[in-house]
Amino acid sequence: MTSGSFFQEEDFLCPVCFDIFRDPVVVPCSHSACKTCMEEYWKHKDYQECPVCRKRSSMPFPAVSLTLKRLCEGFLQERSSRDTEPGSERLCGQHKEKLKLFCLEDEQPVCLVCRDSRRHTGHKFCPIDEVIQNQQERVKAELEPLKEKLRLYTESKLTCSQTEKYIMTQAAETHREIKKEFQHLHQLLVKEEEARINALMEEEKEKTRMVKEKTKEISTIISTLSDKIQAVEENLEGDHVTFLQRYKAILHKARDQDTVPDPQLVSGALIVVAKHLGNLQFRVWEKMQEDMKYYPVTLDPNTAHPDVLVYPDMVTFRSRNSGEREEMETPVPDTPERFNLYEGILGSEGFDSGTHTWDVEVRNEYLQRYGYSSDWALGVVEESVSRKGVIEKGGWRLEQHGGVYTARSVPESPITLLLKLRQEPSRIRVTLDWDGGTLTFSDPHYKEHLHTFTHTFTEKVFPYLSNGCKTFTLRILPVKVHAAAEQPS
DSSP, X not given: XXXXXXXXXXXXXXXXXXXXXXXEEEOTTSOEEEHXXXXXXXXXXXXXXXXXXXXXXXXXXXXXXXXXXXXXHHHHHHHHXXXXXXXXXXXXXXXXXXXXXXXXTTTEEEOHHHHTSGGXXXXXXEEHHHHHHHHHHHHHHHHHHHHHHHHHHHHHHHHHHHHHHHHHHHHHHHHHHHHHHHHHHGGGGHHHHHHHHHHHHHHHHHHHHHHHHHHHHHHHHHHXXXXXXXXXXXXXXXXXXXXXXXXXXXXXXXXXXXXXXXXXXXXXXXXXXXXXXXXXXXXXXXXXGGGOOBOSOOEEGGGSOTTEEEOTXXXXXXXXXXXXXXXXXXXXXXXXXXXXXXSEEEESSOBSSSEEEEEEEOSOHHHHHHTOOOOEEEEEEETTOOSSSOOOSSEEEEEEETTEEEEXXXXXXXXXXXXXXXXXXXEEEEEEETTTTXXXXXXXXXXXXXXXXXXXXXXOEEEEEEEOOSSSOEEEOOBOBSSSBOOOO
16 A cells, blocks of 8 residues: 555655655654754754754754655655546545535645534535635735745845955955055065965955855755745646645745845955055055155045045045946945945044044145035944934034035034134044044144034944045045154144
């Protein structure tokens, strides 16, 4: 007698994937699951437990149960031959009668004898032809979130692919700038140059490996989701009675999106360019001290809005014009670190103690000569500030727009500053006293105070700069260097 004479499909369903067992294993509590399902389930647990009864086990991973595997294969073979037999009709496994009704309480197709049996006393029934559409629509509704999750993972995979290409572009551009810097430093820096190129290559390799692994992980999830969706849709298009007999398993499978988390982009995947280029000369000051420049703040291009163009010196930037945006060969990936609304950028290093000062050139000689001014914003933001959309809290900045100066401390209302200046400042000095809780802006040339924010800082803050001009740059200015950096006074 074949396996189908004794068992129903529910007897062979894995409690994890809700499909027929594949290479089933049996745990000490006598429950079973697919081998791959059990491995994946235990991988996210601190200890081995049964996915059904949660009973823990200290035994080694169980071997595949050949007996149960043969029963599953026999059941699948019998079901396949029965489904493909011309003119075949599904019969009740217990009474061998035609399945004509659907029990609304048990959600199973039944025969007329089942209807009158004690097991179904008080239950409500509907003809299969009347209930099939409603049950199919229910499964389709449950399937939509799973399709949406597939779409999110597909978009994430595309972003990972763009990030991988951008890493290569970053690495190539950074490589060129490193070569240029080291040519300027000549023979004394040959050893340092080789060390930094190797570090860049290692980082490129590591970051590329990270993104490749994430892409592979997403591809696996996409494949799994696609297979599940295809399996459910195939059941929807199959024989109505067969569908209803497997209805519970199909419904469980359609609901399986709850076990799949939303895709997360790879944070910190881009090359840390500032580590290779920022303060490069200062780090080798013992060899080339007389030709040394030190910048108290260097920019982090990984945080820059996609339309911001950061110069190779890591201290100068402006907005890209339309032609430059069109000429970009590799699109800038929208990673979690990057601003997507404001044309701003952060410094590469944050501060959570002490006093720090940096000067920013906001008006060059050309602007001064013809009386032009570019719109800009300078200040600091908290490390946790939102990079996407409007900055709603955790930011303090001085803005200049059309000659009007405004102090903004979000979420408070902006303050228009009525300043009596001898001349439009060409540079702005930003002084952060983290411990004292002040952020001061001044004109270092005329020693004029512009504005001071007072706030009790509780987390690390980063320098923030914004420049909406496509012609003129904002530039962080260097400080004098002897044996060590000297803050402006």
